[in-house]
Amino acid sequence: MTPKHLPDPRLYPLANVSNRLIHQAMAVQGAVDDGARDLERAALADTMAEYLARDEVLLISVALNMAPSRAAYQVLWQALRQAVEAAPGRRAEVFALPLVLVAGSKRRATLPDHIADVDGLNAILRQHGVFADGAEVFLSGKLLHPDAVVAISPAQLYRYTRQLADAARGLPLPLEASAVTVQEEGVFLRYLLGVAIREDGAPAPVDYAARIGAWGTAMMTFLGEALKTDGVTLFPIFRAPAPLMQALVAGNQARLEVAMQVFASSLLRKLRTEGREPTVTLSAHEGGELNVVIGAADAPGETERFVWPLSPLDRVERIEADFLQLMHECQVEMVRVEETVQPAQS
Numbered sequence: 001m002t003p004k005h006l007p008d009p010r011l012y013p014l015a016n017v018s019n020r021l022i023h024q025a026m027a028v029q030g031a032v033d034d035g036a037r038d039l040e041r042a043a044l045a046d047t048m049a050e051y052l053a054r055d056e057v058l059l060i061s062v063a064l065n066m067a068p069s070r071a072a073y074q075v076l077w078q079a080l081r082q083a084v085e086a087a088p089g090r091r092a093e094v095f096a097l098p099l100v101l102v103a104g105s106k107r108r109a110t111l112p113d114h115i116a117d118v119d120g121l122n123a124i125l126r127q128h129g130v131f132a133d134g135a136e137v138f139l140s141g142k143l144l145h146p147d148a149v150v151a152i153s154p155a156q157l158y159r160y161t162r163q164l165a166d167a168a169r170g171l172p173l174p175l176e177a178s179a180v181t182v183q184e185e186g187v188f189l190r191y192l193l194g195v196a197i198r199e200d201g202a203p204a205p206v207d208y209a210a211r212i213g214a215w216g217t218a219m220m221t222f223l224g225e226a227l228k229t230d231g232v233t234l235f236p237i238f239r240a241p242a243p244l245m246q247a248l249v250a251g252n253q254a255r256l257e258v259a260m261q262v263f264a265s266s267l268l269r270k271l272r273t274e275g276r277e278p279t280v281t282l283s284a285h286e287g288g289e290l291n292v293v294i295g296a297a298d299a300p301g302e303t304e305r306f307v308w309p310l311s312p313l314d315r316v317e318r319i320e321a322d323f324l325q326l327m328h329e330c331q332v333e334m335v336r337v338e339e340t341v342q343p344a345q346s
Helices: 020-029 034-053 057-065 070-085 118-127 146-150 154-163 214-226 244-273 316-329
Strands: 091-110 137-139 181-198 232-238 278-285 289-296 299-309 334-337
Touching: 020 034, 020 057, 020 070, 034 057, 034 070, 034 154, 057 070, 057 154, 070 154, 070 244, 091 154, 091 244, 118 137, 118 214, 146 181, 146 244, 154 244, 181 244, 214 232, 244 278, 244 289, 244 299, 244 316, 278 316, 289 316, 316 334
Parallel strands: 278 334
Antiparallel strands: 091 181, 091 232, 137 181, 278 289, 289 299
16 A cells, blocks of 8 residues: 655745746756756855845845745755855854753743853863864853744844954844743743854864764753753753754754654653553644644544644655654554645634
């Protein structure tokens, strides 16, 4: 039997080739070979840089919202990243470490809004080679709310990258720390923001491809101690540092992945403790979301639902594969995947 797969429920507008950025993105996609594609990508990035230099972020936003497919959106987003990050000469890189906090408490409790030992935080990353020896790089200890970080526009990043030549131990962004308040159980996303100084021809100040191995264990222990709060059970989960635009995408995906895992594992555990056989349905819905519905075989009308709102860069097939792997590891036998888009949930 051919396995069923989730459809992509997102709707896209018809391609508007009169929009300069859309036209150039389509030229990238339609290039006849890799050489031509590279030239078209460079031209698109140059146009993005022109708009950023003039602070015309609305034109960029319109193009992203009018992207005729996920692939076209990705081409536009990658060109925007290149325009923001690829400054010549001595320049600043604004980066972030996404931090997902799985917290539980029987009473209302508030975690610290910053890492007090910020030198210890940076020392772990230097000791394990995530920060290069002697590099001008600093990670702030402030826990920043996603909304505050998303509010930093690409035009601001473009200017910061080119103007922060001496920003090694400070952030010019007036962002306030945001504490996590928990009661019962929750999954929360925060960012630690940093600045690194990069020189042409010099080693990269931050290893964005660093595998979370030994330093990950040290960092998890450090964060657990730094954010320890009476009466709170806390599991800090993080992703490797990344340039800010990439970190925002990675952080949002990590929050939803962890939240889905917590939802599924806790409900499966509850059903099995009660001696009941769990049933799971994975479906895509109008409005651009995926749903996970878990119930018991002996009570099909009693279910609980987790909703994953799809962002433009989410890959439906990856989310599906990861979830089915989780169900395999949890030894759930009754898993159904809906192969057609379902109506929106009220």
